[in-house]
Amino acid sequence: MSGEDPQERPQEIRNIINGLERYNPEAASVLEAYVSQQCEEKFCDCNANRALLKLYQLNPDRLKDEVVSNILVKAMTQFPSPQFDLALHLLPPSLSSPTPNSTSELPEAVAHLRTLNTQLEGAQYARFWATLESDDLYADLVADIAGFEDVIRVRIAQLISQSYREVNVGVLENWLGLDDEEEVKKFVTETCGWKVADGLVHIPKNAENEAKKTEIREDVNIDMFSRIIKRSWEEAA
Amino acid sequence: MSNFQNGMAPLRAMEDDSDVEEEALVADYKEQVQYEDLDDEPAVLSMAQQTDDIQSRLAQAAQPLDFSAPLEIKFSSYDQYCSLFHFILNSEGPVDLEPPSYYWAWDVIDEFIYQFNSFSSYRSRLARQGSEEKSQEIQMLRENPNTWGCYSVLNVLYSLIQRSQIQEQLAAMKRNEDPMAAAGDYGSKNLYRMLGYFSIIGLLRVHCLLGDFSLALKTLDAIELNKKAMFARVMAAHFTTYYYVGFSYMMMRRYGDAIRMFSHILVYVSRTKNFQKSAQYDSITKKNEQMYALIAICVAFHPTRLDDTIHTALREKYGDQLLKLQKGGPDSLPIFEELFRTACPKFISPVPPNFDDPESNVDPIEHHLSIFMDEVKTNMFSPTVKSYLRLYTTMDLKKLAGFLDVESEELRSWLLVNKQRTKQLRWNDQTLLEGELVNVSDLDYAMSGDLIHISEAKVGRKLVDWYLRNLSRTYA
Numbered sequence: 001m002s003g004e005d006p007q008e009r010p011q012e013i014r015n016i017i018n019g020l021e022r023y024n025p026e027a028a029s030v031l032e033a034y035v036s037q038q039c040e041e042k043f044c045d046c047n048a049n050r051a052l053l054k055l056y057q058l059n060p061d062r063l064k065d066e067v068v069s070n071i072l073v074k075a076m077t078q079f080p081s082p083q084f085d086l087a088l089h090l091l092p093p094s095l096s097s098p099t100p101n102s103t104s105e106l107p108e109a110v111a112h113l114r115t116l117n118t119q120l121e122g123a124q125y126a127r128f129w130a131t132l133e134s135d136d137l138y139a140d141l142v143a144d145i146a147g148f149e150d151v152i153r154v155r156i157a158q159l160i161s162q163s164y165r166e167v168n169v170g171v172l173e174n175w176l177g178l179d180d181e182e183e184v185k186k187f188v189t190e191t192c193g194w195k196v197a198d199g200l201v202h203i204p205k206n207a208e209n210e211a212k213k214t215e216i217r218e219d220v221n222i223d224m225f226s227r228i229i230k231r232s233w234e235e236a237a
Numbered sequence: 238m239s240n241f242q243n244g245m246a247p248l249r250a251m252e253d254d255s256d257v258e259e260e261a262l263v264a265d266y267k268e269q270v271q272y273e274d275l276d277d278e279p280a281v282l283s284m285a286q287q288t289d290d291i292q293s294r295l296a297q298a299a300q301p302l303d304f305s306a307p308l309e310i311k312f313s314s315y316d317q318y319c320s321l322f323h324f325i326l327n328s329e330g331p332v333d334l335e336p337p338s339y340y341w342a343w344d345v346i347d348e349f350i351y352q353f354n355s356f357s358s359y360r361s362r363l364a365r366q367g368s369e370e371k372s373q374e375i376q377m378l379r380e381n382p383n384t385w386g387c388y389s390v391l392n393v394l395y396s397l398i399q400r401s402q403i404q405e406q407l408a409a410m411k412r413n414e415d416p417m418a419a420a421g422d423y424g425s426k427n428l429y430r431m432l433g434y435f436s437i438i439g440l441l442r443v444h445c446l447l448g449d450f451s452l453a454l455k456t457l458d459a460i461e462l463n464k465k466a467m468f469a470r471v472m473a474a475h476f477t478t479y480y481y482v483g484f485s486y487m488m489m490r491r492y493g494d495a496i497r498m499f500s501h502i503l504v505y506v507s508r509t510k511n512f513q514k515s516a517q518y519d520s521i522t523k524k525n526e527q528m529y530a531l532i533a534i535c536v537a538f539h540p541t542r543l544d545d546t547i548h549t550a551l552r553e554k555y556g557d558q559l560l561k562l563q564k565g566g567p568d569s570l571p572i573f574e575e576l577f578r579t580a581c582p583k584f585i586s587p588v589p590p591n592f593d594d595p596e597s598n599v600d601p602i603e604h605h606l607s608i609f610m611d612e613v614k615t616n617m618f619s620p621t622v623k624s625y626l627r628l629y630t631t632m633d634l635k636k637l638a639g640f641l642d643v644e645s646e647e648l649r650s651w652l653l654v655n656k657q658r659t660k661q662l663r664w665n666d667q668t669l670l671e672g673e674l675v676n677v678s679d680l681d682y683a684m685s686g687d688l689i690h691i692s693e694a695k696v697g698r699k700l701v702d703w704y705l706r707n708l709s710r711t712y713a
Contacts, residue, residue, distance in 0.1 A: 001489075001662065020395060023388070047451070054449060058387060058587050080657045082490045085608050089448035089488070093586060093604035094597050114611070122615045123653035126646065163656050166685040171649070200686060211683040211690050217697040224701050228708050 003044035003078040010034075017051045028055045028062050035067055035074070039144050042151065044074050046083045053090040060092060065106045068095075070144050072113045077151050079120040080159075088114070109141055125156050129177030153177065157192050162208035167201045294321055295337055299344035302352055308374050311356055315385050318349055322393050325432070326400055331423045342431035343471045346439045349393070354446060356385040357585035367595030375592055387587035390443060394436040400424075401433025407459040434467055438474055441481050446585050448605055450485040454669040457482065462669075472509075476502055476521050480528060482669065484582065487531060488605075490612065492539035493677055494664045499528045499535070500547050507546055529554050530580035534573060537562035538616065539661070539677060565620035573613045577606055619655040622648075623680055626691050634687040645687075652689070656682065 013034055016027050031052035038044055049071045056063040068091065075083040088096065088110075095110050116138070119128040132138045132149075142148040153176050160167060160175065173184045188194040188201050195202045203209060222229075298321050302314055325332055336342050360378055363371055383389070398404060402424040406416035423429040437456060444453035462478070483498035506525060532547065533555045540563070543551065551559065561572045584601035591597050625637060638648045659678035665671065679694040 023391065050449070050451065054447075054452070057447065060588055080654075082488075082612075085612065086451060086489070088608045089450065089605055091604075092588075093599035093601050096599065096604045096607055118611055118615065121612070121654075123650040123657065159653065159657065163653055164684045168686055209683045211681045211692045213692045214681075214694045215697060216679070216694050218699050218701055220701055224705070228705060231709075 001046075001078075001083065002081055003046045003075070003083055005047055006043050006045050008041070008043045009045055009048060013045070013048050017048050022051045022054065023058070025055060025059045025062060028052060028059075031055070032064065032067050035070055036144075038074060039070055040146055042147050044078060046075050046078065046087065049074065050087060050090060053087060057090050057092065063092075065104065065109070066144070068106060069109045069113065069141055072110065072117075073142050073145050073148065076113065076117045076120060077145075077148070077155065079117070079155065080123075084117045084121075109137075112137060113141060120152070123159070125176070126174035128152075129174070132177070149177070153187070154191065157188070161192070161194075161203045161206060164203055165205070165209050166203065169196065169199050169201055172201055291324075291334065292337065295334070295341065295345075299337075299341050299348060301348055304355065308377055311352065311359075312377075312381065312384055314352060315356075318352075318393075319389070322397075325428070326393075326396050331426050331429060333426075334428050336428050336431060340471055340473075342428070343435045343474045346394075346432065346435040347473065347477070350390070350439050350442055353385050353390045353443075354583055354585060357387075357587075358583055361586060361590045361598055361600070364590035364592050365595055365598045365600065367592070378589070379592055382589045387443075387447070391440075394439050394443065397429070397432045397436040398440070401429040401436075403430060403433030403437065404459045406430070411459075411461065435474060438478050441485075442477065442582075445481045445485055446582055447587055448584060448601070450488040451670060453481060453485045454489075458668045458670075473521065476506070476524060480524055481582070483528065483531065486669075487535055488609070489662075490538075491662050491664075491672070492535040493541065493661055494672070496532060496535045496539070496541060496543070497664070499532045500544050503528055503532075503547055503550070504544055507550075526554065527580040530576040533559045533562060534576055534580075537565075537569070537573075537620075538658075541677075563620060565617045567617065569617060570610070570613065574606065574610065577609060578602065581605065615654060616658060618651045619658065622651050622655050626680060626682060626689070627693060629689075630691055632689045632691065634684070634689060637689070652682070652684070 012030065016022055016030065021027050031048060034045070034048060035052065038049075052067070053071060056068070072084065072087055075087045078084070091110065095107050112135075116128060116131060119125075119131060132142075145151075156175055160172070169181050169184055172188070173179075173181060176184060176187060178184050178187060184201075185196050188196060192203075194204070294317070298318065302310070306314075363375055363378065367375075400423045402419060402421045405419040405421075406424055409416045409419040417425055420430065424433065437460060440456045441453050444450075444456060457478075462482070479498050479502035483495045483502075486492075486495035486498060503525065506521065529547075529551055532543070532551060536543070536551075536559070555576070558572050558576060562569050562576075581602065584605050586601045621641065625640065626632065634648060634652075635645055638645045641648065643651075659676055659681075660674050661677045662672040663675045663677075665673045679696070680691070681694070682689050682691040684690070
């Protein structure tokens, strides 16, 4: 699973999440600092972040709204993957469905992030960018995560390359959330190394975008019959 | 075993292996059931040698508590467990006791967690209803927030695991070394070793109840799920383990692995049911049904060939539902919900509910269900897309969108989603959480602009299986 056990994870964090220290409420501050580090340094450690959410689950008084939303945004950048859902499962149930008397802003934030995540998971990339633009609240939610839009854009490009050989520039413009064709051309040639010609973006062949014909064949060897042969040998003897 | 050329080898190979394993397991189980009848007498003898008091406490701890027992009884049951575990864990040195029976350690851990689970569910249900009649009970719960607290339950399980050095023992077994060398003073005693072992499975269960599915699977790192498993003789433990492991896999979108787990244990149950003791068998019937429901869900996400026995039983039990699930679309959503509700564990929230504001307490089951349904909704058009693509080798996107009566942009999303979900992590003989990313679909496609190029993997005739089945039949 992507974003599960990154190389950047320091020894201190490793000790916490692999031992009983993960249940010590005091460990929360170390893990919180680690979340901030991930936000600044553009890597993602969903496994360690879940350890923090678990601490919040067991000690709700320690829960910090902005840390929770940062963890969710980080998990979202790993789409498509179960990371975002796995983080959600650890949140208090009251956060997943806003209740009438709630005074906290977190349930609303969680609902917004779920909308964004559903669009990314559902490959509705154009809709994702439109939603992100639609309300300042979204901008606030992703503000702490350095390079959020770039990370999402690169990830989308990577996913497209696994399904497409050629894409219409206009379609790509919407999917990548870019403003005009020039920006698309710049992005795909400079960042992805793809070629543009006649309004089409050409993506080099790779294992996924070929859809090669395959035949599933059975290879027969003597080992497959070993039990039967052994049995007949024994019964004859 | 069978090898195929496009990376399908691991799955088939594993299925065949598990077949061998199952046979070994079944044989093993038969032996043990016979052995066990002889075993009863010495256990009774050693019981008589012990002092009555502690023995009755041990026996008591394994006794199921009536579901409708009043709150006072539930509180005192908690105190009894605490004092018993305190005695076992914190006496000076290991206590010199033999477990009353082979099943005792499992029964104790099972009952301990069951009571924790039902207590937490009951408490949160009371808080949600906030009814006046129960105000006395609510007051009692308010005053004792730490009774059946999550931290104390986790503490007991982790302490039993550490004291018994069971992880070290299992690691030694994995290396084919003598586990006793790693057992220490406590772990070399049956009582500790068995409590430690079943505490690992207990932890798997508690983590799953709390919605921490990856940690649940991580807990089993030391245990090898095969015939050498120590718990194979305790059917209920065996069964519980596979249910929770399978469920956790499903929640991590590893449907192939989930199906493998459920199928394995269900085949095992169907083969051993004739020599199960009836009481033990009754208790697993419900979980049996639940696992069939979960298989139906997993198969809808990940169409695959099932074991014949499982396939037949699944059609019998959930035939209509399965058809609707496999058809997908909005009509399938209520079926997914219904099956999930009947088959999921009784999720709990680890902290006391807010009794002052009944409406703020959300049933944890609804919480987990709604998250699960997000993924169901994301995938609900995949069956439609696949059924059309199978008919063509090339197809124009706009034309297909016309057939399906959707916008082109919508269809592009469906195509991308379906293609992205064909890659799944699959277990590869390492720990449960590890695996390799494999392509699980026989249908592949790629797009050039609006033109969809489709290729379907052709399955050649599979004769080996046929020969083997018929050959073994001639021996029977």
